[in-house]
Amino acid sequence: MPEDLTVDASAGDLPEDESTFRKQPVSFVRRSGRMSEAQDRAWSELAPFYAVDVPRDVASTSVHPDARLVPAEVYGREAPLTVEIGSGQGHAIVSAAASHPDRDYLAVEVFRAGLARTMLDADRAGARNLRLVEANAPEVLETLLPEASADEVWVFFPDPWHKARHNKRRLVKEGFGATAARALRDGGVLRLATDWEDYALQMREVLDADPLFERAFDGSADPGSDWAPRFEGRVMTAFERKGLNKGRDIRDLAYRRVAR
Numbered sequence: 335m336p337e338d339l340t341v342d343a344s345a346g347d348l349p350e351d352e353s354t355f356r357k358q359p360v361s362f363v364r365r366s367g368r369m370s371e372a373q374d375r376a377w378s379e380l381a382p383f384y385a386v387d388v389p390r391d392v393a394s395t396s397v398h399p400d401a402r403l404v405p406a407e408v409y410g411r412e413a414p415l416t417v418e419i420g421s422g423q424g425h426a427i428v429s430a431a432a433s434h435p436d437r438d439y440l441a442v443e444v445f446r447a448g449l450a451r452t453m454l455d456a457d458r459a460g461a462r463n464l465r466l467v468e469a470n471a472p473e474v475l476e477t478l479l480p481e482a483s484a485d486e487v488w489v490f491f492p493d494p495w496h497k498a499r500h501n502k503r504r505l506v507k508e509g510f511g512a513t514a515a516r517a518l519r520d521g522g523v524l525r526l527a528t529d530w531e532d533y534a535l536q537m538r539e540v541l542d543a544d545p546l547f548e549r550a551f552d553g554s555a556d557p558g559s560d561w562a563p564r565f566e567g568r569v570m571t572a573f574e575r576k577g578l579n580k581g582r583d584i585r586d587l588a589y590r591r592v593a594r
């Protein structure tokens with residue numbers, strides 16, 4: 335089975351054929367970085383509990399079209415489910431899982447070392463209501479999760495792909511609304527944040543135009559603002575700090591899935 339191609343970031347650009355095994359370009363470049371000893375240990379000791387085994391398709395981060403995750407079986411109960419895509423090191427989702435034991439959480443990420451860190455932190459925090467999926471997020475929303483199974487979907491600081499010729503790799507672009515809406519229950523909420531102005535505008539344009547969503551903010555919390563107030567469940571991460579240090583504005587957005 336072919337692997338995802340790993341790109342040498344030091345080469346300064348991306349090969350045109352990086353998404354060879356998929357119909358759509360993917361929104362990530364798999365890092366070839368080694369795992370530390372602690373991260374390796376996290377996989378062998380903690381993955382049996384935290385990591386959901388995903389049958390693959392064409393690439394090592396793909397999801398087989400027949401693969402299904404049944405939340406009640408995975409978590410051993412029925413509870414509102416929050417799915418974070420591109421969870422990075424897992425700071426936001428571990429913090430949320432630890433402080434809301436009545437809810438369930440699913441972290442979706444392709445960065446192995448980040449997933450290892452997420453498991454270590456979840457274990458330390460005693461969070462047993464969290465699971466991880468190592469896979470391409472759109473495939474998880476479109477295939478792996480049952481329709482209407484998620485109460486919330488979070489996308490915080492997705493890679494901005496700021497060069498115009500790479501914009502097609504952005505996660506939130508035309509069509510993403512339908513992908514997220516499939517997994518969300520009626521009335522479920524899609525939350526997004528970015529420090530990249532152009533991407534924030536694109537997210538808002540795409541989702542404002544999507545008949546499957548309506549704004550879950552009205553500017554009343556911040557009169558005159560056309561953005562959502564900062565989501566209080568979103569903890570500060572290295573990506574947000576980097577954006578702030580560069581003087582960028584952080585934009586939050588929130589959209590409610592309309593009834594089917």
Ligand SMILES: C[S@@+](CC[C@H](N)C(=O)[O-])C[C@H]1O[C@@H](n2cnc3c(N)ncnc32)[C@H](O)[C@@H]1O
Nearest residue numbers: 361362420421422443444445470471490491571
């Ligand atoms: C800029 S980082 C932000 C991480 C985290 N949300 C935060 O705020 O700290 C974006 C993350 O999204 C992940 N990512 C990008 N595209 C993805 C995809 N299609 N499926 C799963 N993860 C993805 C990357 O591996 C990376 O860790």
